[in-house]
Amino acid sequence: MTEPLRVRAGELEADEILTALREGRRVRIVTELLGSDHEVTLRHDGTIFYCDTPTTLHKHETEDEMRQCIENQGYAPTREE
Numbered sequence: 001m002t003e004p005l006r007v008r009a010g011e012l013e014a015d016e017i018l019t020a021l022r023e024g025r026r027v028r029i030v031t032e033l034l035g036s037d038h039e040v041t042l043r044h045d046g047t048i049f050y051c052d053t054p055t056t057l058h059k060h061e062t063e064d065e066m067r068q069c070i071e072n073q074g075y076a077p078t079r080e081e
Contacts, residue, residue: 004028004041014067014076017042021049021066029075040075
């Protein structure tokens with residue numbers, strides 16, 4: 001199994017995260033919540049995208065849904081329109 005890609009929230013663009021997921025890599029993102037660091041694991045099984053947080057497992061059926069999750073949760077930098 002390929003080593004997970006480990007980054008801090010905001011270090012990679014959403015496209016870079018999605019590329020890694022499509023390639024079969026897990027992406028572990030360290031994010032701050034209430035003053036403490038927490039790790040979120042993003043993965044793709046070939047059909048479903050998963051976002052495993054310390055409290056919940058989110059499932060997304062499409063890449064667009066996963067992109068929206070990545071952007072809404074602040075895992076990637078905010079795009080300027």
